[in-house]
Amino acid sequence: MKAAKDEEASMGMLETDFTTPDCLQEVEIDKKLQEICLRIVYPESPAKLYCSYALNIILTAAVIALSVALSVRTEKPVISTLGPCYPTCPSGWIGLGNKCFHFSEDMRNWTFSQTSCMALGAQLAQFDSLEELNFLKRYVGNSFSWIDLQRESTQHPWKWTDNTEYNNLVPVEGEEKHAYLTGSGISSSRDYLKRHWVCSKSNSSTSQYSGPSSF
Structure with missing residues (x-):
């Protein structure tokens, strides 16, 4: 239509x-x-x-x-993956757990080594676990390094300088009064012999870090 x-x-x-x-x-x-x-x-x-x-x-x-x-x-959520926590240590120190360790390049007797560590606000190295001991052994390598253990005689137990008794986590070889660390274990020696040494101190301030640095 x-x-x-x-x-x-x-x-x-x-x-x-x-x-x-x-x-x-x-x-x-x-x-x-x-x-x-x-x-x-x-x-x-x-x-x-x-x-x-x-x-x-x-x-x-x-x-x-x-x-x-x-x-x-x-869009995928961003997941932040952080590495293990290591203490924030001064330059020249290496961190593990809540401790910092310093490995000397010089060689002196046990007494001088302890005094040198005290001047840095530390003491000769102490360890509380096999993890720490193996860590120290790995960095000491083939050298001999004084640590904090000492005793009055072969009839007395090994102690740290704060008078805490050593738990014999690893036996100390030898018949002397002062202990030193090697890559294979712990031995004893006369305190006047010149050796390297390891200092340790606690540090509760931790940060994310990829791993221990070399010294």
Whole structure:
């Protein structure tokens, strides 16, 4: 019905334009025919336009929501992995647990070695576990280094200089009164012999560190 009405209207328009000159009349007829053809071929109602706009808005919102969901899904939580805790030790010292150790380059007798450690706010090395002992042995290597153990005689127990009795975690070899450490264990010696020494002191301030440094 709409197409028929459009055709009738167009015919009426054509009839009213016959009074114009021929060339202008033909141009006007062509324009009006084009308008009529467009209305017939592409009839658009306001309802269809509104539906098209609504559909475009819904599709756009869906694409945005999908993009946000994918970006959130691909983000992985950052897990911080920290290394073991080592004490914050002064320069030239090596840390293990809550202790700092200093390995001397000089060689002196037991008494001088203890005095040297005390001047640094420490004492000759003490160890509380096999872990600490093995750590010290590894760094001492083939050298002989004084440690804190001493005794009054072969009939007396080994003690640290704070008078705490040694728990014989590892036996001390020999018959002398002062102990020194080697890469293979603990031995005793006369205190006047010149050897390297190891100082130790506690330090409760710890930080994340990749491992002990070399000395």
